Amino acid sequence: MTIDDPRHHGFALNNGDGEIPALGFGTLVSDSRKTRKATTAAVEVGFRHLDCAERYRNEAEVGAALKDLLTSGTVRREDLFVTTKLWNNNHRPERVKPALEASLRRLGLDSVDLYLVHTPFAFKPGDDQDPRHPHGAIVYDDGVTLEETWAAMEGVVDDGLSRAIGLSDIDVEGTREIIDTGRIKPAVVEVESHPYHPQWGLHQLCQTEGIVLLAFAPLGHALQPRLLDDPLIMEVSEQLRQTPAQVLLAWGIQRGTAVLTSSVTPARIAENADIDALPEDVIRTINELETRHRFNSVVDAGEPGFLEVPQGS
Numbered sequence: 001m002t003i004d005d006p007r008h009h010g011f012a013l014n015n016g017d018g019e020i021p022a023l024g025f026g027t028l029v030s031d032s033r034k035t036r037k038a039t040t041a042a043v044e045v046g047f048r049h050l051d052c053a054e055r056y057r058n059e060a061e062v063g064a065a066l067k068d069l070l071t072s073g074t075v076r077r078e079d080l081f082v083t084t085k086l087w088n089n090n091h092r093p094e095r096v097k098p099a100l101e102a103s104l105r106r107l108g109l110d111s112v113d114l115y116l117v118h119t120p121f122a123f124k125p126g127d128d129q130d131p132r133h134p135h136g137a138i139v140y141d142d143g144v145t146l147e148e149t150w151a152a153m154e155g156v157v158d159d160g161l162s163r164a165i166g167l168s169d170i171d172v173e174g175t176r177e178i179i180d181t182g183r184i185k186p187a188v189v190e191v192e193s194h195p196y197h198p199q200w201g202l203h204q205l206c207q208t209e210g211i212v213l214l215a216f217a218p219l220g221h222a223l224q225p226r227l228l229d230d231p232l233i234m235e236v237s238e239q240l241r242q243t244p245a246q247v248l249l250a251w252g253i254q255r256g257t258a259v260l261t262s263s264v265t266p267a268r269i270a271e272n273a274d275i276d277a278l279p280e281d282v283i284r285t286i287n288e289l290e291t292r293h294r295f296n297s298v299v300d301a302g303e304p305g306f307l308e309v310p311q312g313s
Helices: 032-044 059-072 093-107 146-158 172-181 200-209 231-240 244-254 266-273 280-287
Strands: 010-012 019-021 023-026 049-051 081-086 112-117 162-168 188-192 212-216 258-261
Touching: 019 023, 019 081, 023 032, 032 049, 032 059, 032 266, 059 093, 081 093, 093 112, 093 146, 112 146, 112 188, 146 162, 146 172, 162 172, 172 200, 188 200, 200 212, 231 244, 231 280, 244 258, 244 266, 244 280
Parallel strands: 023 049, 023 258, 049 081, 081 112, 112 162, 162 188, 188 212, 212 258
Antiparallel strands: 010 019
16 A cells, blocks of 8 residues: 555545544543643644544543634534544443433534444443442443444444444454444444554454554553664654654554544644655565564453553653
8 A cells, every 4th residue: 555645644434435534633632631722733733533432531622622623613524533432331232322422412513423332341331431349340241242232333323423433442353243243344443553563463354344444552652662762663763854753653554554643742743743654665664573562451351551641742
């Protein structure tokens, strides 16, 4: 796949309803009180893809930013691609549509462009996002299957509340199961993906099925080992006069995945929006990085892995 302009590239949705911008801004920011300003800054520098979730507990702040941006004419609704996600306590089919409707009220929107099942794990239904046993373990819900939840997700497309639906924090087998059993194929699968955790198996499945693989944590994480400090990434950065973050974001898009980046710092938000294409030989070299490290543990049990990000991100 040759992508000459990763900053403005879009990947076609398999339902035929337009594209998802390859470069997205994740609204899980290090300080939720700064969500409104960060979201506004992101749109002002050119981000048109916003990734939200009820789990982030800041949809109302994103909604306030969207209201300001739309009212001022900074951007039109039809030029934005807005995603939000169904959290684990709302997997019961009768809870799916009300959960999305609640998200829409907080976001101030009539519909979203993409609705994702945040994880394949169902928690005890109710208002508590983290239902726990007295000894601290999560209370799971064995009374609902992912296939049943997915059927309810298909219903929100039928009702016009979301243009497309997809999965998140899931593996190859779980994704293939929904592909095989669902009426509507997932349009997007969002997972942690970067050169230390490239997810080649899932990447191949998505390529084969026409599904967009959407990478969160494309820069790795502030935890060790720091991908931004990797000798190869730093060498490429110096050679091409791009920052390590810009190199990693371009690599993600040019390998055929959409990417999400997040920050509360205006200068860094602008930096992450200003990416250029890498030479093909550089893409191949980064593909061969041998370090393998996953930073987020949510795929193991549905519990958030890294919600807390060091300040200055």
